[in-house]
Amino acid sequence: MEYEKIWNKYSQADLKKLEKLNAEYIDFLSNGKTERECVTQIVNMAEEAGYVELEKLIGSKKKLKAGDKVYSVWMNKSVVLFQIGKKPFSEGINILGAHIDSPRMDVKSNPLYEKDDFALLDTHYYGGIKKYQYVALPLAIHGVVVKTDGTTIEINIGEDADDPVFFVSDLLIHLAQDQLEKKGAKVVEGEDLDIIVGNKPIILGKDVRNKSGKDEKAKEPVKAAILKILKEQYDFDEKDFYSAELEVVPAGRAREAGFDRSMILSYGQDDRVCAFTSLKAQLDLPACDRTVCTILVDKEEIGSVGATGMRSKFFENAVAEVMNLCGQYSSEIDLKRALARSCMLSSDVSAGVDPNYESVFEKKNAAYLGGGIVFNKFTGSRGKSGSNDANAEYIASIRKVFEKDNVSYQFAELGKVDQGGGGTIAYILALYGMNVIDSGVAVLNMHSPWEATSKADVYETYRGYISFAKGMDL
Secondary structure (H helix, E strand, O other): OOOOOHHHHOOHHHHHHHHHHHHHHHHHHHHOOOHHHHHHHHHHHHHHOOOEEHHHHHHHOOOOOOOOEEEEEEOOOEEEEEEOOOOOHHHOOEEEEEEOOOOEEEEEEEEEEEEOOEEEEEEEEEOOOOHHHHOOOOEEEEEEEEOOOOOEEEEEEOOOOOOOOEEOOOOOHHHOOOHHHOOHHHHOOHHHOOEEEEOOOOOOOOOOEOOOOOEOOOOOHHHHHHHHHHHHHHOOOHHHHHHEEEEEEEOOOOEEEOOOOOEEEEOOHHHHHHHHHHHHHHHOOOOOOOOEEEEEEOOHHHOOOOOOOOOOOHHHHHHHHHHHHOOOOOOHHHHHHHHHOOEEEEEOOEEEOOOOOHHHOOHHHOEOOOOOEEEEOOOEEOOOEOOOOOOHHHHHHHHHHHHHOOOOEEEOOOOOOOOOEEOOOHHHHHOOOOEEEEEEOEEEOOOOOOEEEEHHHHHHHHHHHHHHHHHOOO
16 A cells, blocks of 8 residues: 655645744744753743633633633643533543653763863763764753752753854774774763863962962862853852753754755654644644643653653643533543543654665555654554554544545554564553554654654644544544
8 A cells, every 4th residue: 555645735825834834843843952941832832822821720710611721731841731622521532642852861960070171961861862873963951950049040052153062072983993893782881971061171360379378279170160150151059950950952953854845854853743733733723522632741751750751640630620620520430431532642753764774664564754644553562562552443533534634644563563663652541441543743863863854744744633633523
């Protein structure tokens, strides 16, 4: 079975809409390289579209009705949005769910040290990465430092043209004979991913003297110089690293790729491409019969754990609060029935066929850039281990909705059967008994510092999410 290349179906009007959406997407990627930065953008976009914060409504005890729009943020790293429908929650809701965390390096709690006249920050990589891809690359530092007096300092260094950037050094080819004998997983070790942040020692001046009258030399002078800069320019001390969340990411804006500008090359497209298209679909919805919810969460890349991951009760609690404000929550059984009768698209990326690495794909059951939104009936690995396996009846219902709106789609597996695999948040929502299937955008270079997607797939996925949100009703 062959998939139609979707570029061929677009009119000039369609192409203008496609380019407009992708221009917004490029800005979203460039301005949202951490979960916190994504949440800030999401909240701004939601409020501009008329969404009201759930906590304010709870405080005012204002009741919700059909057509109302509400959002809730959890710990500045996860967010859920609702558009209230005409039908009661007891008949279920339509859910789009994606994650806004991406693989990267995190600065450790006690990171700054000096070695061989360099100042370095010690890091711990986050999520699945090929560690060798992060060396000899311009890097930026994003995040927050929270001081004991409650002050929060936002950090974003390496993105502006005048900013310095940082890097992990690599061994020169002339001395790399032994290194090149190692397997790829060992070429660069995790503890070697320390970023170089300085090389100039602090200058104390002739007026700094000890009791003996001799010039006082700073211990670890390069580290001392960096600490001085951190204090003067960012107003935090070394101990404030303890209560900091600093993420090291590739520096630079998302870019159009190819002579034809048909693709986008950027850090963090897994899974911000599905987060953005889900968000835009939610914000652009017409009035719907069923309540529509978009949840954008943290921690998927490390197992959806923690208070801001999908395994948290944050989502369940938010649904209960919204139902209560709608006058539809009398006991926990109401919530359980609503969730069990819901439908979800677990909005996550899939692996696109790479012309340089065709051998790992079973091409009849693989996703192609420019082929439309991708459905993965199951993910997991080797014998479907750990996967959510969607029901045939549910898939048929989605196909009907998509074909009604002329949305192009393709079905795929994540590589050959015994080659590998992956996971999403689908299985977590399936625990409620609801219908769930993975769907999203095909990506090249997944989990690398620079990932590639097709503009056409971004646009078609956005269209597909709208069709699902307004049209799915089992």
